[in-house]
Amino acid sequence: DGGITQSPKYLFRKEGQNVTLSCEQNLNHDAMYWYRQDPGQGLRLIYYSQIVNDFQKGDIAEGYSVSREKKESFPLTVTSAQKNPTAFYLCASSIWGNYGYTFGSGTRLTVV
Amino acid sequence: AQSVSQHNHHVILSEAASLELGCNYSYGGTVNLFWYVQYPGQHLQLLLKYFSGDPLVKGIKGFEAEFIKSKFSFNLRKPSVQWSDTAEYFCAVNIFGNEKLTFGTGTRLTIIP
Numbered sequence: 001d002g003g004i005t006q007s008p009k010y011l012f013r014k015e016g017q018n019v020t021l022s023c024e025q026n027l028n029h030d031a032m033y034w035y036r037q038d039p040g041q042g043l044r045l046i047y048y049s050q051i052v053n054d055f056q057k058g059d060i061a062e063g064y065s066v067s068r069e070k071k072e073s074f075p076l077t078v079t080s081a082q083k084n085p086t087a088f089y090l091c092a093s094s095i096w097g098n099y100g101y102t103f104g105s106g107t108r109l110t111v112v
Numbered sequence: 113a114q115s116v117s118q119h120n121h122h123v124i125l126s127e128a129a130s131l132e133l134g135c136n137y138s139y140g141g142t143v144n145l146f147w148y149v150q151y152p153g154q155h156l157q158l159l160l161k162y163f164s165g166d167p168l169v170k171g172i173k174g175f176e177a178e179f180i181k182s183k184f185s186f187n188l189r190k191p192s193v194q195w196s197d198t199a200e201y202f203c204a205v206n207i208f209g210n211e212k213l214t215f216g217t218g219t220r221l222t223i224i225p
Contacts, residue, residue: 031211040121042202042217050211058212090156094211100146101213103156 003027004104006091011109013085021076021107023091030096032074036060037088037106046089049074050096078109085111114139116205118216125193126224133188133219135177135203142208145186147177148215151199159201162186173197198223 004025013019025032031050035043035058045058049068063082068074074093078085088108092101117136125131137143147159160171167179177188186203203216 033213035215040217042118043215045212045214048212092156096211100158100161101148101156105155 004091004093004102006089006104006107008107009105011107013109013111015111016080018077018079019085019109021078021089021091021109023074023076023104024072025074025091025093025102025104026072027093027095027102028071029093029102030071031094032068033092033094033101034058034064034066034074034076035090035092037090043090046076085109114143114205114207114214116203116214116216118201118203118219120219121217122220122222124222124224127195128192131188131190131193131197131221133201133203133221135186135188135216136184137186137203137205138184139205139207143205144208145177145179146204146206146213147171147175147186147188148202148204149199150202150218156202159188193221193223195223195225197221 007022033048034046037043044060046064047066049055065077090106091104094101115138145162148156149159150156160169162169162179170176175190200218200220202218204213206213
């Protein structure tokens with residue numbers, strides 16, 4: 001089955017540590033996205049990538065970094081500079097020009 | 113930059129009641145509009161989308177939405193809700209030609225059996 005795999009589902013980290021969230025898709029989609037979901041705030045765009053080796057900041061990129069070395073993969077690193085990292089992180093992908101996103105099941109990150 | 117407003121944060125209805133969830137966007141140009149749904153414990157999935165043409169679009173599970181350009185609105189409707197419609201609903205918009213989706217804050221819908 002084609003889809004988006006996010007791992008792990010739950011992640012716990014100590015304050016001050018960097019952590020990388022995985023996102024892999026086998027849909028052959030060009031574009032990939034990272035969103036953060038917080039209660040009452042909806043989904044906010046962190047980073048997105050339209051093609052391999054290229055990515056753009058979204059609305060809340062501070063404290064995050066990404067890479068897009070392969071079409072299938074778009075990992076997100078939550079750095080120690082992110083002031084409030086505890087959240088639910090969603091990865092999505094789309095065919096360029098189609099605009100209909102496919103979402104992964106999300107990673108819930110808790111920083112203690 | 114475009115923005116999306118969903119004024120209903122939590123809606124509680126009885127089964128068989130009619131539903132209308134509000135969505136307004138701010139952008140004067142051509143937009144594409146979407147409604148996504150997140151059932152408890154499940155992925156976000158697309159309910160329906162509007163790109164052009166007939167402003168009344170039908171989606172899955174009996175949902176429909178009407179694009180009213182003069183009101184910058186894209187409200188979601190269902191004539192008779194079921195308990196299984198309990199979920200969180202998100203309106204989203206992107207500017208034509210830009211892949212980036214902007215989401216509203218979501219509306220939590222609770223259906224009482």
